[in-house]
Amino acid sequence: MSALEHRLGVVGAGTMGNGIAHVFARAGFGVTLYEMSERAMERGLAAIRTNLDREASKGKIDPAEAPAIFARIRPVSRLQDLSACTLVVEAATERLVVKQEIFRDLDEMLGPDAILATNTSSISITKLAAGTGRPDRVIGMHFFNPVPMMALVEVIRGLQTSDATFAAVRALALDAGKTPVEVNDAAGFVSNRVLMPLLNEAMFAVMEGVATAEAVDEIFRLGMAHPMGPLTLADFIGLDVCLDIMRVLEDGIGDPKYRPCPLLVRMVDAGWLGRKSGRGFYTY
Numbered sequence: 001m002s003a004l005e006h007r008l009g010v011v012g013a014g015t016m017g018n019g020i021a022h023v024f025a026r027a028g029f030g031v032t033l034y035e036m037s038e039r040a041m042e043r044g045l046a047a048i049r050t051n052l053d054r055e056a057s058k059g060k061i062d063p064a065e066a067p068a069i070f071a072r073i074r075p076v077s078r079l080q081d082l083s084a085c086t087l088v089v090e091a092a093t094e095r096l097v098v099k100q101e102i103f104r105d106l107d108e109m110l111g112p113d114a115i116l117a118t119n120t121s122s123i124s125i126t127k128l129a130a131g132t133g134r135p136d137r138v139i140g141m142h143f144f145n146p147v148p149m150m151a152l153v154e155v156i157r158g159l160q161t162s163d164a165t166f167a168a169v170r171a172l173a174l175d176a177g178k179t180p181v182e183v184n185d186a187a188g189f190v191s192n193r194v195l196m197p198l199l200n201e202a203m204f205a206v207m208e209g210v211a212t213a214e215a216v217d218e219i220f221r222l223g224m225a226h227p228m229g230p231l232t233l234a235d236f237i238g239l240d241v242c243l244d245i246m247r248v249l250e251d252g253i254g255d256p257k258y259r260p261c262p263l264l265v266r267m268v269d270a271g272w273l274g275r276k277s278g279r280g281f282y283t284y
Helices: 015-026 038-057 063-071 096-109 125-130 163-175 191-207 213-223 230-237 239-253 262-269
Strands: 008-011 031-034 073-076 087-090 115-118 138-143 152-157 179-184
Touching: 008 015, 015 031, 015 038, 015 063, 015 073, 015 138, 038 063, 038 073, 087 096, 087 163, 096 115, 096 125, 115 125, 115 163, 125 138, 138 163, 152 163, 163 179, 191 213, 191 230, 191 239, 191 262, 213 230, 230 239, 239 262
Parallel strands: 008 031, 008 087, 031 073, 087 115, 115 138, 152 179
Antiparallel strands: 138 152
16 A cells, blocks of 8 residues: 555544544545544644644645645544554653553554554654554654644654565655654654653752743753753643653663653642643743
8 A cells, every 4th residue: 555545544643643534635635633622622632723723834835735734634533433544643741651541452453464653752663563463564753843834753663663664654754745764663762762861951940049941941042052041942832742752762771861851740740831831831
């Protein structure tokens, strides 16, 4: 089956899930978007409409095409409605037990040749695959936020992932207008194994009184030409997500250098999750 013949499903209509559905639909695919929460689905579909309007206003798509792109996305509230899909991308919360449960359910209902992909940013592909009856057809497909704008997709091979599965997912990423980069399975892969300790160390600098959050960010923007400072970026990603990833790195690699900053832990405990909660290192 060629990439363009896939019937695609996406699990989760949050920031990443709605973005993934958007780029697949924009590339001409029909997409079944699953979300169990009606409110979350409404927010996800509204985000897709807003992003399509933005792309049209900037000339990235023909304004006349926006309704047709949106119409390619079929929202559903039952996981069983994904059963006809030949490839499903899971974009649920970054918790192993949640993803394992979704993968077990999908494994039971999908056809034997269907591919299970996960948008995880840190969790072991090998471990997720081992809980299914199709470990050779499980793979990581890590998109970056905002998905409609960011070109990169880390394509992560678990220990059991077949060459055919990798080739199919790589082709799909290309057809969706993305640049796939092959990575082998390890905690945090490449992107978050390098990025998250940087963000974590910036938090230590604030906690220890070395500099304010504003000063840390200004140093990275002006001195290192980063488009945004590490603490602004952490707020954008979500401090709870940063903490989850740091814990995966600490557990998966077993090196104390990946210990989450205590300030990060306290802020998440307080519900200060960054931009999405209105308060993190900055107030929104």
